[in-house]
Ligand SMILES: Cc1cc2nc3c(=O)[nH]c(=O)nc-3n(C[C@H](O)[C@H](O)[C@H](O)COP(=O)(O)OP(=O)(O)OC[C@H]3O[C@@H](n4cnc5c(N)ncnc54)[C@H](O)[C@@H]3O)c2cc1C
């Protein structure tokens with residue numbers, strides 16, 4: 001099963017690679033990973049998406065927790081949570097019909113066209129992964145120049161929070 | 165107080181009560197060595213090894229014998245890479261080390277500078293934690309953290325990579341050694357959950373065929389006394405992993421011997437048939453479990469371990485208890501008399517009767533009347549000449565298994581070997597570390613002609629520091645353990661496991677300034693050992709020409725369960 005795990009890490013050199021290395025060293029799947037600082041300078045937050053049987057996921061969370069740099073960890077999949085991913089998409093369109101189609105699609109998906117230059121357009125779309133996939137499915141492969149996805153970010157619903 | 169980084173480092177080691185540093189100098193650590201030179205006193209000695217691998221193994225041996233962290237100091241680049249095998253060895257067996265590696269000056273990091281390697285990158289997957297220190301101001305706190313991390317929770321090696329400019333004698337910074345340390349991201353567990361402990365006791369007391377299986381964690385957590393009390397109070401049979409030998413007295417009737425691939429018949433059979441298993445500080449290693457679906461098929465399992473990730477990693481358990489072995493066992497001892505249900509004497513007697521039947525198989529029998537030197541005989545004879553105070557180290561191979569099977573370890577911390585990584589070359593430098601810690605006690609290294617050559621250069625360290633260990637080389641002319649597998653699984657095609665050339669170990673020992681002995685007849689074994697042990701102040705290298713055909717039995721083959729052991733066949737010649 002797919003799991004989305006969030007961790008708070010000490011903002012130290014090596015912390016990121018320690019967590020990331022674990023996955024290759026122990027043969028765990030890793031589908032996406034993102035890290036950035038938080039409002040507290042000394043802490044960064046990592047979100048990772050992995051998959052495996054319950055036993056494997058249990059080991060993954062235990063092994064991550066064991067890392068000296070990991071302050072706190074939550075498997076968001078265990079309860080209700082919100083997931084968002086951002087995609088930046090660059091396309092090169094053959095004609096104005098295609099451009100109109102892009103504008104319409106972007107509207108439906110509540111995205112924004114953030115750059116245009118000649119027949120090249122850049123679109124920003126945010127949502128869960130499936131929504132971004134669906135957007136891409138609507139574009140033809142030879143129009144797509146570049147796809148940049150942030151990987152999912154997640155946060156628990158309601159009062160549940162991951163903080164120090 | 166204003167001090168340079170190098171001086172601070174030495175002060176910190178003193179503040180931690182470090183007595184011995186095992187190391188080897190080089191460009192990046194010269195400032196530190198200079199600080200050492202100026203500050204060295206009888207409380208803090210530096211031991212100069214002959215290879216950085218030797219330094220880590222010696223520090224590791226010291227740590228295993230004393231329970232205190234071993235300290236290593238090596239230079240950048242090749243110094244650090246040479247130390248890696250020893251760091252990984254300690255990591256696999258959860259041994260506390262603090263390894264200080266020099267690094268090139270911080271401004272040139274990343275420029276492929278002379279003798280630069282990414283030491284924190286290389287060691288990250290094989291140590292408990294590591295640090296890169298680039299400023300003298302950070303040295304004291306980092307060292308405090310390193311000792312704390314290495315010795316608490318599940319112990320392990322911690323590496324500190326220090327850039328050369330951080331120890332510059334011209335840069336002075338304020339120094340104060342932190343008295344205490346707390347890390348918000350690291351909280352080692354101590355007491356176990358009392359509800360779980362009670363649940364475990366209920367399960368154990370209700371069992372008809374109970375079994376106790378203990379590992380290195382009991383020794384690491386200093387829980388031997390509590391374990392012995394608990395097991396005696398319960399009257400249950402007990403087995404141990406390779407790493408746990410000595411935590412419970414090996415000559416006690418309740419002890420069934422080691423379990424696992426080369427464990428005894430009675431231990432493995434009792435594991436297979438038991439209906440309740442108490443696992444303590446053991447990690448269900450593949451050498452121990454055999455094939456997982458066949459592991460303890462009838463048992464409910466209780467597991468005490470300080471590391472949650474050891475629990476239900478390979479085998480799912482029924483009652484997990486996360487905590488320090490000493491405090492959990494103390495709590496168990498307290499709760500046991502208050503447990504409402506009492507142990508069913510009759511079932512326990514029946515269980516012991518069954519175990520005694522298994523014991524009668526006498527799975528460790530071998531031909532004691534052979535005129536060939538049987539390696540097992542050397543070990544039994546050796547034990548007969550020593551007290552329980554003697555420390556035994558070993559290398560890796562058949563000789564290691566025979567030592568584990570035939571030597572009855574009655575005290576914790578006295579059996580010192582590389583189990584998890586299985587590092588050939590470990591035994592002799594480890595023995596030097598032990599001897600430095602225990603100068604009054606006999607220290608014996610049981611080794612093979614292949615293993616001993618992997619760190620043979622440390623014989624010179626032994627000369628320099630006058631370390632009169634005894635080396636028992638069980639010389640079968642083969643990488644015996646490899647040859648055994650080739651005999652069983654490759655139809656006797658002995659690819660690269662035979663040595664067409666071996667040194668004259670007697671002359672080699674003499675060249676290093678030691679005493680060498682060659683023993684070729686079974687009848688001479690006891691006399692030779694006595695003679696060697698009589699040389700109280702000399703290192704004696706005993707080269708025993710042992711039966712090359714000897715194999716380690718019992719053996720569980722890959723994919724088999726505990727009840728499918730192979731026992732020793734009748735004696736034979738090697739084809
Ligand atoms: C050639 C060869 C053959 C081998 N054959 C065998 C064999 O037949 N049988 C065998 O048993 N082994 C064998 N081994 C060794 C094997 O590879 C493992 O090293 C060994 O089985 C692991 O022992 P352990 O489970 O006691 O774990 P250790 O590595 O000693 O781990 C200790 C466990 O205790 C926990 N712990 C640490 N401190 C504490 C504390 N304070 N409180 C509570 N828990 C704590 C740790 O978290 C860990 O889970 C062999 C090795 C070699 C090289």
Ligand SMILES: Cc1ncc(C[n+]2csc(CCOP(=O)(O)OP(=O)(O)O)c2C)c(N)n1
Nearest residue numbers: 561562563586588612613614615643644645
């Ligand atoms: C550094 C290292 N290389 C290779 C091995 C694989 N290996 C395990 S046992 C063994 C043979 C050991 O031979 P020896 O020291 O003579 O001991 P014996 O088995 O003959 O008693 C080898 C090569 C190892 N464990 N460690």
Ligand SMILES: [Mg+2]
Nearest residue numbers: 612613642644
């Ligand atoms: Mg050999």
